Amino acid sequence: MLRFIGLRLLQAIPVLFTVITATFFLIRQAPGGPFDAEKPVIPAVKRALEAKYNLDLPMWQQYTNYLGDLLRGDMGPSFKYPGWAVHDLIISGLPATAELAFYALMVAIVIGVLAGVSAALKPNTARDYVPMSLAMIGICMPTFLLGPLLVLIFGFWLDWLPISGWGDLPGDKILPSFTLGAAYAAYVARLTRGGMLEIMSQDYIRTARAKGLPEHIVVIKHALRGGLIPTIAFLGPAFAGLLAGSFVVETIFQIPGLGRFYVQAAFNRDYTMILGTTIFLSTLIIVFNLLSDLLATWMNPKLRHQMSHRSGGQS
């Protein structure tokens, strides 16, 4: 098991290196620089600014300098917010984004698993069709539509919930969490239904029933464990996706998170910030993929068995 984790972490190094290198050179190819503005900067001022950020050095030297700094844990100052180091900005935005992603994931799991299980238990009845059709709508409906719609209904018509903010007013985290979680809830529901349908026709479920176990014990103790494996495998990438993709929701609800920094950094040609957030999010994606693989292994006796007998790099 340790070897499996170690190997996966080793594999992550070339992946991250490629991400850093590609990002470093690609953003510098984009037209316009970080100091371009409506009012052109006086040449002497521009030279001073470029010297401050070492932009006057040859490209390869900027690159090696950056890698060196990165190894020492220094991502440099942001171009757009020069008073702050990139890691300050990431740390300032991370709690809100992580919290939002976590709640959204919870929303996705609770709603998705309940809907998926209930659909799988009565396949091809109304209890299947209704939640699955809703799930389809959930997948299709973009967050930039769902968010304002929820705001309109719960914020203005019913006047139940705050329409923006994060941790300022009681209940202001509900609408953003729902908005972000809805699409993922839909995916989870479909994956759970699929997984459960397959499991429910297995021999060991028939055995469990034959033992005379009540249906809810069969479902909860025996079927869920296997039926949720596709869902679990999906959760790692989903959480990383939630973290990286919360930009729209953060904008709609004015949440001081990481997503807005990430997208604005690209518009601003904030080289260090783009690199910093990209590296950070890539690392997260790698880690969460690993975690969800570990979790799936732990839940699936077949895989667990394989792993303890001949460990290898299968993922």
Next chain:
Amino acid sequence: MVLDRIKFVALSCFIAAVLLIGGCSRGESNVSQGNREQVFHKSNNAEPQGLDPHVVTGVAEHHIVQALFEGLVSKNPHTLEIEPAVAESWALSEDGKVYTFKLRQNANWSNGDPVTAHDFAWSWWRALQPALGSQYVFMYFPIKNAERYFNQEVIDFDEVGIKALDDYTLRVELANPTPYFMQLLDHYSTFPVHRATIEKWGKPDESYTPWTRPENIVTNGPFVLDEWRLNKHLMVRKNDAYWGADQVRLQKIVFYPYESGPIVERMFRAGQLHYTYETFIDRLPWYRANKPDYVQVAPYAGTYLYRVNTTKPHLADKRVRKALAMTIDRQKMISTILNDLFTPAYAITPPGLLGYQPPKLFDYDPDAARALLAEAGYPNGEGFPETELQYNSSEQHRKIAIAVQQMWNKELNINIRLQNKDWKVYLDDEQTGNYDISRGGWIADYVDPNSFLDMWVSGSGLNRTRWANPRYDELVLQRAPEAKSREDRYAAFYAAETMIMQDMPFIPIYTYSSHHFKHPAVRGMPPNIMSYYNWRYVWLDPDWSDAKPQQQTALSGGI
């Protein structure tokens, strides 16, 4: 994890409770609480880049820096006339070149130090250090030898026309008489900074050191920095050490970095904001019909225009440029797609800049335009190459570009290709001349026609049309500054503007309006052409609701 689980359980219960029972009290809104406690909530469109007056450049920063720092003079928000701030009086020499400022003796820094003439001399020296990278350094260039010192052609700062004669007397010598010089002293790039604080946290010419962090910063304005939470809010509170603290009625101002648009409009409607950076234009008709006293619209010293690349063969002919200008039905466009917010523009300077009136040399006239185009060799648009109209990504720019494209196609029978570009790409293409026609805009830095006219002199980084005329340069750079009276000066500007409008290297479209959502309780923010206000005068009237008892509820309920 335990905490997360508890939070999750709590959240689920809360969601369930809300969905099942419905209706939970949201407490008092920011606005009504703020009205009572004099806390002003303002959306500011962007996270401030920084707070160093000599380094920052944006409008969002401007509003905050104005609360924190104060220059020699400020403006009256009603008349825009200059009035005393740190300087209590000043005198101008006969030849119009030497200003002597008397500083008030009760002006203090927030740590109790007195604000002296030496603070100004040192601050201005700092702003002129090339390594600091002050992008507004040109504000100092009217001062004798300032530009040469900045370019290191003069090494000794004593040769620059800035001298502290004693603690409370500052002498400023200009290169030429500069009638708008006093206006520049109300610009944040000329505000003083606290020397000891800056030197404590870094070199004087080092930008973005931690001296502006809430725990370090020392300021001299009506407010001090209270709290700065990235991407959430920036809060300032009243500065009790400020010389005019008796007049300051607001206790706190909260600046939110929210970008203008439908979201900010919703927040305003929900009573979370007193004042917004701008309105959301699509909602204006509703406000005009239902809540006219929640909107403040005023003409603004800014012009929306299309730059024309005069080096492109077919656009090099001024008859073509004129034909294009004459086939834009500005009034129709403004009333159909811009909610009547702006006024048509036929010159670069907006009307009413301290008495200056721009020339109007053309009007909407498709027939004359077609004749001009035929004269230029494109009868009925035949042979006119497909021309690209570029704009930076924005819904409003897109709408205007589509309207213009259709008007030109219909009236002149020419093909226009629209090109939507990311901001930095758009800027890069404009600066390198890689465009045919490009959207632009200009907002005055100070109240004077010069702010609109000196950008078109040859070699100006803002010109970007490759148009140049030595006669124009002479009028703007020599005749106007050396004019003996305001009439002579305006006459030179008028001649210059007439010249450029005859050549039309850019096509003026409309004069901007400033437009804000503004709660009726807000006092001391009158409309004016610069959308200028002085935090010293702003306050909130807690009794406003007695006069209009239904407003608040109707506002939060109406969609």
